[in-house]
Amino acid sequence: xxxxxxxxxxxxxxxxxxxxxxxxxxxxxxxxxxxxxxxxxxxxxxxxxxxxxxxxxxxxxxxxxxxxxxxxxxxxxxxxxxxxxxxxxxxxxxxxxxxxxxxxxxxxxxxxxxxxxxxxxxxxxxxxxxxxxxxxxxxxxxxxxxxxxxxxxxxxxxxxxxxxxxxxxxxxxxxxxxxxxxxxxxxxxxxxxxxxxxxxxxxxxxxxxxxxxxxxxxxxxxxxxxxxxxxxxxxxxxxxxxxxxxxxxxxxxxxxxxxxxxxxxxxxxxxxxxxxxxxxxxxxxxxxxxxxxxxxxxxxxxxxxxxxxxxxxxxxxxxxxxxxxxxxxxxxxxxxxxxxx
Ligand code: NAD
Ligand code: DAU
Numbered sequence: 001x002x003x004x005x006x007x008x009x010x011x012x013x014x015x016x017x018x019x020x021x022x023x024x025x026x027x028x029x030x031x032x033x034x035x036x037x038x039x040x041x042x043x044x045x046x047x048x049x050x051x052x053x054x055x056x057x058x059x060x061x062x063x064x065x066x067x068x069x070x071x072x073x074x075x076x077x078x079x080x081x082x083x084x085x086x087x088x089x090x091x092x093x094x095x096x097x098x099x100x101x102x103x104x105x106x107x108x109x110x111x112x113x114x115x116x117x118x119x120x121x122x123x124x125x126x127x128x129x130x131x132x133x134x135x136x137x138x139x140x141x142x143x144x145x146x147x148x149x150x151x152x153x154x155x156x157x158x159x160x161x162x163x164x165x166x167x168x169x170x171x172x173x174x175x176x177x178x179x180x181x182x183x184x185x186x187x188x189x190x191x192x193x194x195x196x197x198x199x200x201x202x203x204x205x206x207x208x209x210x211x212x213x214x215x216x217x218x219x220x221x222x223x224x225x226x227x228x229x230x231x232x233x234x235x236x237x238x239x240x241x242x243x244x245x246x247x248x249x250x251x252x253x254x255x256x257x258x259x260x261x262x263x264x265x266x267x268x269x270x271x272x273x274x275x276x277x278x279x280x281x282x283x284x285x286x287x288x289x290x291x292x293x294x295x296x297x298x299x300x301x302x303x304x305x306x307x308x309x310x311x312x313x314x315x316x317x318x319x320x321x322x323x324x325x326x327x328x329x330x331x332x333x334x335x336x337x338x339x340x341x
Contacts, residue, residue, distance in 0.1 A: 002028030003118075005233075006075035008062055008108065009082030010034065011041035013188040014123070014222055018079065019046060021226040023054060030054045032075055035082060036061040039328045044320060045187040062104035068111035075115075079229060080108050081123045083160070086191055087153045088336050091277050094152035101156035102163065109167045121176040121233050122164035126218075126243070127154035128179060131280035134214060137249075140286035143179070143241050150278050161241070168239035176232045177241035181285045184306075185222035186313040190321050191329065197256060198314045199321055201263035208337055211275030213253030216282040219307075220246030221300040231294040242294070245285025246301040258304065262311040273337060 005022060009015035010033030019031050035041045037059060049055045060067045062082050083101045084090065090097045105122065112120045129141040130148035149158040161177055168175040188195045197207040228244045236242060250258075260269055290296045300306060314321065 002026075002030065003076035004030045004032060004074060006032045006034060006071065006078045008034045008078070008080045009041070010057075011037055011043050011045060012081065012085070013040075013192075014183055014225060015081045016045035016187050017185060017222045018081065018226045018229060019049070019055065021223060022230070023049060023052060026230070030056070032056050032058060032071060034058045034060050034062070034071060038084075039326060040085065040189045042324050044323055063099065063107050065107045065111060068107060069114065072111045072115040072117065075117060077118050077233060078108065078112055078120045079123065079233060080105065080120065083157065084153070086189075087127075087151050088191070088276060089332065090151055090153035090156065092332075092335065094156070097152050097156040098159070101153075102159035105160035105163055109163060109173070113167065113171055113173055117173075119174045119176065119233060120164070120167075121178065121229060121236070122160060123229060124161040124164075124177050124179045124241070125154070125157050126179050126181045126245070126283050126285055127151070127280070128158040128161055130154070132282040132284055134216065134281050137284075140284045141179075141243060142286045143243055143289055150280055165239065165241075174238045176236040176238070178229055178232050178244055179241055180225050180228070180244040181218035181220050181246060181283055183222040183225050184219050184310050186310065186317070187320070188222075190325060191333065193252070193255070194259070194310065195314055195321065197259045198263060198311050201259060201265050201269060202315060202318070206269050206271040207256060207259070208271050208273040209252060209256055210273060210279060212272070213251060213256060214281075215252050215279055216249050216284070217252070217255075218245045218284050219248045219250060219255075219301065219303070220244065220298055221306050224298040224300050228290060228296045231290065231296045235294050237293070242290040243285050243287050244290060244296075245287045246298050247285075247287070248301055248303060249282075249284055250303075258307060259311065262308055
């Protein structure tokens with residue numbers, strides 16, 4: 001039987017892909033898409049679903065408990081993604097991150113508790129585990145790796161993650177937690193490394209590579225992440241966290257060279273800029289638990305093909321990138337790349 005899924009952050013990168021994924025793959029379900037439309041939220045990312053009867057958009061801040069209480073009774077389950085998501089912004093100004101990602105999550109959990117939501121999935125991140133060394137590739141994050149977040153962003157996500165766990169433990173709420181690695185794909189806000197570098201290269205500008213570029217990320221296609229979130233919603237065990245990863249580790253330098261190639265530029269387009277403060281060295285995920293318990297494996301993340309398709313999407317959607325890069329975006333980018341290090 002179909003259910004009504006409340007997705008928060010559905011106008012952002014992963015959220016808009018998730019709303020599209022649910023509408024296309026789960027024909028019996030309805031989506032209430034709740035988003036505060038910060039600089040990172042844009043309804044243009046879901047333009048084709050404006051008149052879709054199974055999709056309702058609600059403009060709402062997750063810190064607005066009274067408004068949440070009006071919406072929550074209409075939902076059966078919640079997928080909570082709304083967050084401040086950019087590490088560099090958290091380094092410049094942590095306060096908004098703590099308010100949205102911790103207090104906002106508490107508001108969501110309280111409202112969900114009041115309205116007897118059947119299952120609540122908190123979309124966390126692999127950054128809760130801190131970092132791994134570069135020189136021992138056998139080390140991976142598992143669900144029992146101690147949490148040791150390093151950036152203000154990572155701390156704020158860990159606060160939300162631990163609150164979700166506590167609401168299961170204390171109030172018996174049916175909570176699921178997902179901890180995913182770096183996502184790539186269409187509709188990613190162009191402050192993040194892949195769309196930023198692709199747009200720069202298309203426009204003939206250099207790409208600002210932090211430090212020596214040896215830092216490693218594990219890249220997963222956003223639709224593989226969306227499928228995993230749905231698996232955890234449907235079949236994850238109450239109170240448990242699930243790691244999600246692409247088994248696709250790349251150094252930033254390797255990624256940059258691939259993007260340069262795909263955009264027809266050369267290595268003179270790399271600009272080595274001062275490193276991100278406290279820059280985590282390596283993220284790498286052991287996703288055995290979700291594979292063994294829920295039968296999930298990535299099917300859309302293989303490089304170079306998946307990266308090529310993503311780059312092509314940005315080439316084909318210059319108008320989208322143009323529309324989302326507002327004055328606020330430009331002010332932050334100027335500040336970030338002049339004050340770094
Ligand atoms: P994003 O920045 O693209 O989107 C965030 C969305 O949340 C935006 O639409 C924004 O308007 C909305 N939002 C922010 N503050 C809000 C508030 N106070 N009230 C209501 N809405 C608000 O982020 P993303 O990359 O799509 O990430 C989504 C979630 O997934 C986040 O929780 C993030 O921590 C997590 N995550 C992201 C990645 C990744 O690689 N991008 C990986 C793992 C986990
Ligand atoms: O691991 C999951 C996390 O991945 C999510 O929780 C975050 O929300 C998401 O933003 C992402 O965080 P990162 O910091 O890894 O992503 P970002 O795209 O900002 O940076 C990826 C790598 O590229 C990182 O090592 C820093 C580097 N970088 C980034 C930018 C923006 C550069 O070298 N230059 C840049 O200009």
